[in-house]
Amino acid sequence: MTSSNTPLLSVRDLSICFDTRHGPLRAVDGITFDLAPGEILGMVGESGAGKSLTGTAITGLLERPGRIDRGEIRFEGQRIDTLSAEEMRRLRGRRIGAIFQDPLTSLNPLMTVGQQLIQTIRTHLRLDPGAARKRAIDFLAEVGIPAPEARIDQYPHQFSGGMRQRVVIALALCAEPSLVIADEPTTALDVSIQAQILDLLKRMCRDHGAAVILVTHDMGVIAETADRVAVMYSGRVVEIGPVEKVVRDPRHPYTLGLMQSIPRVGSGVQRLTQIDGAMPRLTDLPPGCAFHPRCPRAFAECRATRPAPLPVEGGHVACHLYQGEPA
Template sequence: MPLLEVENLVVEFPTRRGTLTAVNDISLHIDEGEVLGVVGESGAGKSMTGAAIIGLLEPPGRVASGRILLEGERLDNLPYEKMRRIRGKRIGAIFQDPLTSLNPLYSVGYQLVETIQTHTDMTPTQARARAIELLTEVGIPAPERRVDQYPHQFSGGMRQRVVIALALCVNPRLIIADEPTTALDVSIQAQIIALLKRLCRDHGTAVMLVTHDMGVIAETADRVAVMYAGRIAEIGPVREVIKNAKHPYTHGLMGSIPSIGHDNERLEQIPGAMPRLTDIPVGCAFNPRCPHAFDKCRTVRPDLLPVEDSWTACWLYDGEAGRTIEASKTLVAATKADALLERNHG
């Protein structure tokens, strides 16, 4: 049984101009010890998905339908108090800005000890020892001294480590990390990514890594879900999605990332912009920007179909449409990712 299962999740925002659907019928699962990357551009609904799972949707946002199961237990309909306990104990959260996740008025140690004592019955001395142990584990030098310092005395990267330590306090089964490296410098980013990966391996914690940065996903995730306009466009093993993108959107997204060593004068670009939630096109939401769109794309919404090792929501891969997988593969062949693969392994 997967650790986390999300089935047909729909997140809505009722506004006075009508209800906006931020997350529209997505299903995914995360296994124990697995890192699932969720990528997408702003407005794709990736953060909303994370927030729905930890029950921190900002009102008036709400889970309109679907189920969220953690180790077989429904989370989506739990009362606030119960959810709060699960959030502390079984699901940890790491957000983009470490400063807002820490209370500036209390020392780092106090915050760690408080969290530990809320969820376990350790004595204050034990809890403090555990706090120092956690700080050591996330790579903070001189933890015995640092434990009594305040958040402002830590640099950005160190703060994010403290936030990770807070999330790890009670050995959660799942960590939702929403853009954990976005606010950090590249060299610090790499340190945090390595830390997350190591923790995942050592503790068997599953991570849902929400980010816009394909590079971070490539390095960290085992599987990746690409989101577009509130839906999953493609989901599969990270190598498969990056090097052998199926969905035209994923494909365009990959092409638009500049990368060192590629001397193309122009980047591939997807015309237009992601639709606003108020006017998501009928059929496949990507159809107005898709170079391969045909009639069916403009009328019928595609569901995820298995293609090779991954799943993709695209009519190009639907046999009935008169296009075989092979044909569509040539359509999206000669990709930059393929070239990369050759360069690295050929």
């Protein structure tokens, strides 16, 4: 990141742990990253890598027994991880929006789309019901719902999955937040609609000046959409950098493995390379680098000490392989 102005979001050494009967389990361990205004940061990793949890922590919706036990989150220069529940609520929707994975279950089935939009708008903006309804219709039109004046009074079940995700995007953006956390926004959708929804999300956020944290396990989605990408493994960011850099020239062996597991048309490769083994459980994390048991290039140091993030061109990588290299 070479941006000179203050970042929109700044996460420093964030750790999230779960208090269990057998002691605390650290699910996110000391992650650090910045997000510039209007930027799209992809967060990629396997299930359980801690990417969704990071998003949840930023919105202040961590539920017990999960809690932030170290580090800080700054939003527009203000520390938000210590805000009261009520202050955080005012921030949510207004300054930080969220989009969830499954559009079929994200909407209240007993309320019309319009009621949900108007309620959200009027919670954050001082508008009378008429103006709020007007704004809701405008947003529905903007996300590409045909005949929004009629559709606004319909219930979620009268919309298709793709249409519902459009409504969800309208709901997330209707109070003009400057950051949107999109947690697997296209995973539950038909492949043919995924690209449409991603385009829409990108366009809406650009038009409204919102930065995006795009949480996904789909490297293809990241490559198409994001400006930068953070690769997470076992609750740590192993590599972060500009998307074209990470995709074309991955540094960390885990990122390399991820890239090699994406099928490419015409590459002539008969079988896809896969990363052997599985991500370790939180209860028995190996010492040193959490990836070393699966890493083809691991050496003694990897088993002993945990690699610190090293600055590389445009980003960071946490791997002992680059220890000696000049930044």
